[in-house]
Amino acid sequence: MSAEALARFAKTLNGLQRRARLRSVAMGSGIDFASNDYLGLANSARLKQAITTAIDRGVPVGAGGSRLLRGNHLEHEMLEEEAARFFGAEKVIYFANGYAANAALFSTLPQRDDLIVYDDLIHASAREGIRASKATTSAVPHNEVGAFERAIRSWRELGGKGVPWIGVESLYSMDGDKAPLRELAELAHRNEGFLVVDEAHATGVFGPDGRGLAAELGVKTNILTLHTCGKALGAAGALLGGPKIMVDYLVNRARNFIYSTAPSPLMAAAVREALQILVDESSRRTRLERLTAYAGCQMQSRLAKKPSGSQILPVIVGDSGRAVSIAREMQAEGFDVRAVRPPTVPEGTARLRISITLNVDEEKIEAMFTRLSATLQGNAS
Numbered sequence: 001m002s003a004e005a006l007a008r009f010a011k012t013l014n015g016l017q018r019r020a021r022l023r024s025v026a027m028g029s030g031i032d033f034a035s036n037d038y039l040g041l042a043n044s045a046r047l048k049q050a051i052t053t054a055i056d057r058g059v060p061v062g063a064g065g066s067r068l069l070r071g072n073h074l075e076h077e078m079l080e081e082e083a084a085r086f087f088g089a090e091k092v093i094y095f096a097n098g099y100a101a102n103a104a105l106f107s108t109l110p111q112r113d114d115l116i117v118y119d120d121l122i123h124a125s126a127r128e129g130i131r132a133s134k135a136t137t138s139a140v141p142h143n144e145v146g147a148f149e150r151a152i153r154s155w156r157e158l159g160g161k162g163v164p165w166i167g168v169e170s171l172y173s174m175d176g177d178k179a180p181l182r183e184l185a186e187l188a189h190r191n192e193g194f195l196v197v198d199e200a201h202a203t204g205v206f207g208p209d210g211r212g213l214a215a216e217l218g219v220k221t222n223i224l225t226l227h228t229c230g231k232a233l234g235a236a237g238a239l240l241g242g243p244k245i246m247v248d249y250l251v252n253r254a255r256n257f258i259y260s261t262a263p264s265p266l267m268a269a270a271v272r273e274a275l276q277i278l279v280d281e282s283s284r285r286t287r288l289e290r291l292t293a294y295a296g297c298q299m300q301s302r303l304a305k306k307p308s309g310s311q312i313l314p315v316i317v318g319d320s321g322r323a324v325s326i327a328r329e330m331q332a333e334g335f336d337v338r339a340v341r342p343p344t345v346p347e348g349t350a351r352l353r354i355s356i357t358l359n360v361d362e363e364k365i366e367a368m369f370t371r372l373s374a375t376l377q378g379n380a381s
């Protein structure tokens with residue numbers, strides 16, 4: 001290997017370092033204000049027991065192949081049936097993770113003649129699918145229903161003949177605000193299009209029994225929902241729900257479903273238990289709601305910043321270097337607070353992404369905001 005071949009990578013990494021954008025993986029340590037384990041299920045006795053019980057009844061660790069070959073297990077099928085009942089979808093398909101599910105959905109379902117109009121802040125995994133799609137694509141400003149409408153109208157005026165697909169997150173992962181789902185569902189309906197709702201951060205937290213924000217729209221034949229299982233559900237994978245015909249189409253056409261080893265059947269058993277926990281232990285949701293409200297008040301009073309109204313509380317600091325140094329100081333004080341920088345978030349909006357989970361309590365929240373207030377003042381721009 002020539003030195004020049006490796007130097008190309010070093011050059012890029014050095015450039016990222018100079019702009020305070022170098023990423024590296026770091027162990028979680030300190031009090032959790034960074035995970036998506038909103039309901040504190042990842043380390044729960046019930047999920048662990050679900051895995052142990054599944055092992056005892058002979059469920060294998062590995063699937064052993066693609067779902068379309070030898071990798072399909074009863075655990076996958078039981079989970080999909082249970083999830084379809086729970087989320088009120090005609091059919092559900094279980095993917096290994098949300099990234100793969102979003103990539104599969106957007107790259108496979110919208111056809112060449114169609115339009116994908118999506119929110120500017122949509123997750124990287126949806127963008128991955130959108131980039132690979134043969135449809136016309138258009139990004140519109142965050143949460144502006146009028147902009148979605150105009151994009152569809154101008155595509156039609158230019159001769160667009162297919163079907164419009166509206167892509168949004170129900171609760172935005174880096175801002176913690178909600179999408180205007182009802183208006184978007186009406187817009188999709190009026191235009192004989194589809195609404196795709198990524199519920200990654202709402203599943204388990206919002207909606208009846210934690211079924212997500214789209215659950216409040218009722219069952220519709222033109223709505224697809226994606227429920228990731230690695231966040232509030234404390235496990236891994238993603239449950240994509242929608243009309244049976246579309247799920248069947250994905251099974252036949254989605255390359256990252258067809259050409260990939262199925263998720264561990266043990267994980268499917270854990271996710272099924274997590275859905276049951278959502279029903280049995282509604283107190284987790286109520287407790288999270290209380291902690292979120294408490295954290296919102298702390299944010300308002302100690303930082304004079306308006307809270308998002310959800311368990312995701314961004315504190316925007318702007319400059320990447322400043323965000324990183326504040327996060328480091330917080331970590332040194334025992335609070336696991338992380339900086340999120342461009343290109344994950346828009347230019348000039350580097351932030352601390354504070355998440356509230358059942359892994360903390362009021363006392364820890366107050367201590368964190370007290371410390372953060374002092375740290376922000378010490379790092380004034």
Ligand SMILES: Cc1ncc(COP(=O)(O)O)c(C=O)c1O
Pocket residue numbers: 096097098099100102123125169173198200201228229230237238
């Ligand atoms: C909005 C959103 N969609 C999809 C994903 C991907 O899900 P997973 O972590 O299961 O791959 C994430 C994860 O960060 C997310 O925040």
